[in-house]
Amino acid sequence: MKVTVIGTGYVGLPTALVFADHGNEVLCVDKDQSKVERLNRGEVPIYEPGVEALLRRQLDDGLFRVVSRIEEGMAHGEVVFIAVGTPQGDDGDPDMTAVWEVAQDIARTITHYTIIVNKSTVPVGTGDKVEKILLDTGVSPDLFDIVSNPEFLREGSALNDAQRPDRIVVGANRREAAHRLMELYAPLEAPVIITDRRSSELIKYASNCFLATKISFINAISRLCEECGADVAAVARGMGSDPRIGDKFLQAGLGWGGSCFPKDVAALIKISEDLGYDFGILKTAVEVNETQTTHFIDRLKQRLDGVRGKTIGLLGLAFKPNTDDIRDAKSLEIIEQLKAEGAFIRAYDPAATEHVRAIHPDIDYCTNPIHVGRAADAVILVTEWPEFKSMDLTELGRIMKRRLIFDGRRVFAPHQIERAGFEYVTVGAAAPLEPAPQG
Ligand SMILES: NC(=O)c1ccc[n+]([C@@H]2O[C@H](COP(=O)([O-])OP(=O)(O)OC[C@H]3O[C@@H](n4cnc5c(N)ncnc54)[C@H](O)[C@@H]3O)[C@@H](O)[C@H]2O)c1
Structure with missing residues (x-):
């Protein structure tokens, strides 16, 4: 054809x-x-x-x-x-x-x-x-x-x-x-x-908005977990094994970003408003999403007693792995918050560095993930690129000022962290995270 x-x-x-x-x-x-x-x-x-x-x-x-x-x-x-x-x-x-x-x-x-x-x-x-x-x-x-x-x-x-x-x-x-x-x-x-054509047009927004809401739901649960000593990964595993719920889009993290979810959720809220319907669930999903990153950075500030003059390393800048797309990426939110608080930032991403450099030329960009740790007071894992999961944390720790990891995507396993002697803070668990029981 x-x-x-x-x-x-x-x-x-x-x-x-x-x-x-x-x-x-x-x-x-x-x-x-x-x-x-x-x-x-x-x-x-x-x-x-x-x-x-x-x-x-x-x-x-x-x-x-x-x-x-x-x-x-x-x-x-x-x-x-x-x-x-x-x-x-x-x-x-x-x-x-x-x-x-x-x-x-x-x-x-x-x-x-x-x-x-x-x-x-x-x-x-x-x-x-x-x-x-x-x-x-x-x-x-x-x-x-x-x-x-x-x-x-x-x-x-x-x-x-x-x-x-x-x-x-x-x-x-x-x-x-x-x-x-x-x-x-x-x-x-x-x-x-x-x-029909109208239903088809709505299917796309309805699908993306449902997925975004599912992520916001587990992120809201993650906030409870941090307060009550539960672990959101265990809760998600237990929930997700129910086929009516499913385990996809049930990973707590820094929230949703990217080129589609934020704009599609905003669009459906507006479309609903224009049709005279107040889509309250979606508004709450946005609210959870907007506070998720700020809350994570607040935990970092608390742990470091403020970030002014501190060096923070960022692992990952793209809105998700395997893309160079930074539209509405969580990294941009984090960079803006840290800069406003007077932190020095070092960052690495396998594909998206040049796009972020165009917006924030004043950051120290690294060509190797280990280098974000140089003299750093903390390293934040922002995007779950596969290469970070297997990186040499001992090597990373060796060049850091303080061995502190803030894992925004729950990538690192507790035993990896322990072996390398890090303090470890992650989404949806009271810090420090205990090793998961075996078997
Ligand atoms: N990116 C995704 O993951 C994704 C997934 C599903 C749906 N969508 C939707 O698909 C659409 C496209 O998204 P995208 O991410 O590919 O956008 P994009 O910005 O990457 O690409 C759009 C392309 O259209 C070209 N263009 C713009 N105006 C044009 C014109 N008048 N004539 C010819 N070319 C023109 C631009 O130069 C650009 O190359 C959007 O509506 C988006 O919401 C995106």
Whole structure:
């Protein structure tokens, strides 16, 4: 099938490459000219495991190309995906500028019957509005269908998720359009949920908001654990083994960040408000999330008797492992709080350093995780990159001023910490954490 994907970001690029991998002829459109040039040279501007190798293979096979002119994209595709950003705008509303821009571009350049598929996360009713833009521009209703097809891939495992989705949601007002899209997805052999367009648009927000609320719930439990001497990992294990609850998204930590949860939760709160419903659970989930990091830093300040003039090492800056994305990353919140309190910061991340350096050039960035410990009064584990789990803590401790670890993601095992002689403070356990009983 001839497929066009508009927007080659964390979603558009892996999605397009997977379609090409299944033998479709894929043309991507991106308005960022430098991105277009880099991608056509086989260079991936984002950090996403496996994407560069697949890109190079598809470029060699001639099934994948990127252009900047929408006219070329519209002339090519039978199915045209919109995968542009919808960041948080004012008052929690998503900023829909890019989607409206693309809709107008499509209306201006459509030449043959096209299925226009919206993959961006958008408020309910966006499909209707895109349709109206086309009709108002004078495009015949016979020339297009608008379908909603929200994306559930996760950064850090985007390619795998795009290749093996746990479900594909297709929201269409006409059955024929939905079936054509299902043909494109058929090789993935994933369960398909066909629904009306509005339900499909809401499924995406409802899913992300549910997951964010689940994390906030366990983080609220973690606060109780710290007060009453229980261990949140044990509580989560006990809860998660109930199949009605499940153990996913039940890890206490610094809270949720990233490019999706914060903006999607804010959007659903605002969408609900506009519809006259006060989505109180979500507001509380946000409140728990916002206080989680501050509370953790307060514990650090207490332990160190203030952080003014102290050196704090940060392990991890990306909002989660295996990505360079720092949008709404917890590291930024921590850096701002520590800087405001007069601490010196040393930081290491395998992929996201340059993005953070652009915002905070005054931090001491390290090229090795051990080096964040140099003369440090404490080290905070912010992002659970796998390499931190196996790092040599004895070596880290040797160069620290005080052997104190604040583990924001519960990565280190108590025996590791004990062997290296650290004081250990983590989320959801009264410090110091006792070794877990064996067996
Ligand atoms: N990042 C994720 O993990 C994820 C997961 C699921 C859904 N989503 C949703 O998917 C959408 C895209 O997210 P993303 O993270 O890939 O965004 P992104 O910012 O990484 O990529 C967007 C791309 O669109 C391009 N673009 C913007 N306006 C354009 C225009 N008018 N014409 C052509 N190209 C244009 C940009 O240059 C950029 O390359 C969002 O709605 C997001 O909420 C994201």
